[in-house]
Amino acid sequence: MIKVSEIAQLLGGEVIGDETLEISQIRPVKSDVKGGLAIVFSKSDFKGLSETLADVIIGPKSVLQSNAKVKIVIDKLSAERINQVMRFYKVHKYQLFDQGNTSDIEGVYIGKHCQIGEGCHFMPGVKIMNGVTIGNNVAIHANTVIKEGTIIGDNVTIDSNNSIGNYSFEYMAGTRTRYERVESVGRVIIEDDVEIGCNNTIDRGTLGDTVIGRGTKIDNLVQIGHDCKIGQHCLLVSQTGFAGHTVLEDHVIVHGQAGTAGHLTIGKNSVVKAKSGVSHSFPANSDIFGYPAKNAREYYKNLAVLNKLTKENKNKPTEKKSWLARLFGR
Numbered sequence: 001m002i003k004v005s006e007i008a009q010l011l012g013g014e015v016i017g018d019e020t021l022e023i024s025q026i027r028p029v030k031s032d033v034k035g036g037l038a039i040v041f042s043k044s045d046f047k048g049l050s051e052t053l054a055d056v057i058i059g060p061k062s063v064l065q066s067n068a069k070v071k072i073v074i075d076k077l078s079a080e081r082i083n084q085v086m087r088f089y090k091v092h093k094y095q096l097f098d099q100g101n102t103s104d105i106e107g108v109y110i111g112k113h114c115q116i117g118e119g120c121h122f123m124p125g126v127k128i129m130n131g132v133t134i135g136n137n138v139a140i141h142a143n144t145v146i147k148e149g150t151i152i153g154d155n156v157t158i159d160s161n162n163s164i165g166n167y168s169f170e171y172m173a174g175t176r177t178r179y180e181r182v183e184s185v186g187r188v189i190i191e192d193d194v195e196i197g198c199n200n201t202i203d204r205g206t207l208g209d210t211v212i213g214r215g216t217k218i219d220n221l222v223q224i225g226h227d228c229k230i231g232q233h234c235l236l237v238s239q240t241g242f243a244g245h246t247v248l249e250d251h252v253i254v255h256g257q258a259g260t261a262g263h264l265t266i267g268k269n270s271v272v273k274a275k276s277g278v279s280h281s282f283p284a285n286s287d288i289f290g291y292p293a294k295n296a297r298e299y300y301k302n303l304a305v306l307n308k309l310t311k312e313n314k315n316k317p318t319e320k321k322s323w324l325a326r327l328f329g330r
Contacts, residue, residue, distance in 0.1 A: 002089060004056055007037070008072050010084045013058065017070030023056055026089055026185050028208040028227075038068070039082065039207065041182075044263075079172040079180040086183035093185070094131035094148040103128075117154065129165075135192070147204065153192035153214070161199045164188050168206040168226030169244065182206060184226060191232070194218070203228075203244075213250065231268065249284065 005019040025036035030048040038045075038052055040059030049057070049066040057068040064071055091097060095113050103110035107124030110116070114128060117136035125143035128134070132146050135154035140146070144158055147165025158164070165188045167181065174180025186205025190196075191214040200218060203226040204210055210224065213232035223241040224230065230242075231250035240254045243262035248254070252266055255274040266272065267284030277291035289296035 002085075002092070004070050004072065007056075007058070007085055010088070011058065011072060011074050011078075011081050013072040013074040015070065015072055016064065017056075017068075019070070021056065021070055023089075026086065026207055027054060029054065029057070031208060039077075041077070041207075077172070079174045079182060080176075082172075083180075083183045086185050090148075090183065090185045094129075096130055096148065099130055111148070123160075147188075149187040149204070151187060151189045153190060153194070155192055156190055156194050156196075158196045159198045159220075162196060162201070164190075164196075164200075164202045166201055166203045168203050170206045170226060186210065186227065188212070191216075197222070197238075200224070206244075219256075225262065237274075 001022040001024050004015055004021045004023065008015045008019065023037045027033045027036040027038055029038045029040060029045040029052050031053065034053045035055045037056045037058070038054035040046065040057065040063060046062060049063060052066055052068060054068050056070045056072065057063045057066050058072045058074060061073055063073065098112055100112055101109050102112055105122055108122045109127040111128060111130040111132070113131045115133045117134055117138065119137040120134060121139045123140065123142040126140050127145045129146065129148040131149045134152045135156070137154055138152055138156045140158045141160040143160055144162040145164065150165045168184035170182040170184065171179040172182055184204050184206045186208050188202050188204050188210045190212045193215045194212050196218045197220040199220050200222045202210060202224045205227040208227050210226060210228050212230045213234065215233040216230055218236045219238040221239045222236050225242055225244040225246065227245045228242050229247045231248050231252060233251050234248050235253045237254060237256040239257045241259040243260055245263045246260045247265040249266065249268035251269045254272040257274055258272045258276040258278070260278040264278065264281045266278065266282050267286060269284055270282060270286040270288060272278060273289040273296060276289050276293040278288060278293040282288055287296040290299040
């Protein structure tokens with residue numbers, strides 16, 4: 001728990017409201033979660049100010065229009081100062097000041113304050129950090145790292161060499177360096193019946209959660225960025241990548257070497273074909289292909305027109321000149 005007065009002191013902000021209020025959760029401005037602390041990070045956050053369910057909100061004077069119980073008004077969002085708040089919260093949330101190996105399995109590290117269900121199997125090299133919750137019948141294979149605060153449901157299989165709960169790739173202009181990383185305090189939530197192959201990375205949310213929906217299957221060599229929401233029963237084929245805040249609705253299939261830009265939604269029952277680059281949102285039942293990706297049928301029509309033009313140019317008669325004429329431009 002951290003008091004509003006302590007947060008304001010770290011940020012150098014002005015408190016409008018009850019400065020004795022205590023905060024136990026940091027969350028996004030737009031979220032179904034009730035209570036907690038929200039921070040205005042981007043222009044899109046301003047749109048959600050009037051509807052936010054946060055108890056405390058940090059930002060410029062425009063946060064005064066929100067319904068939050070307490071506002072902390074700051075002139076400028078400083079990466080250095082906001083990280084002080086985020087790190088203080090993270091250390092206490094996952095009790096990182098109290099670490100140690102509680103495992104009795106040879107070669108396996110299980111941190112403190114974890115909850116492990118029944119029928120779980122962990123292979124050598126597995127590291128489970130503080131505050132992780134794991135359900136029943138979970139198998140985690142060699143050299144996989146599960147970082148603090150991750151939640152894993154029942155009947156989940158995670159293969160070798162995965163890194164789950166990594167820092168988000170979120171940066172702000174800094175004073176010590178041009179880009180300074182924003183501390184990520186969100187979690188990774190893996191729901192029931194998920195299968196994850198080898199050598200994948202799943203980043204935690206910056207403020208919210210990265211979610212892998214129930215029954216989703218993930219191949220090898222997949223990158224899932226911060227704050228992504230992968231729906232239920234999706235298939236993610238090898239070498240796919242998803243930038244932060246990508247939303248895949250239920251039953252989406254993404255084929256190999258396809259990727260998405262961030263802050264977009266692909267509707268349910270859609271298919272993204274191999275090597276596609278998705279730069280904007282698509283509705284449900286879309287068949288997506290190409291770069292930049294579009295409806296597959298439209299893309300094929302474009303390719304057909306280009307092929308026809310190429311053939312026509314090849315078949316055009318050309319005037320033949322001797323090498324001597326070509327040399328002297330005659």
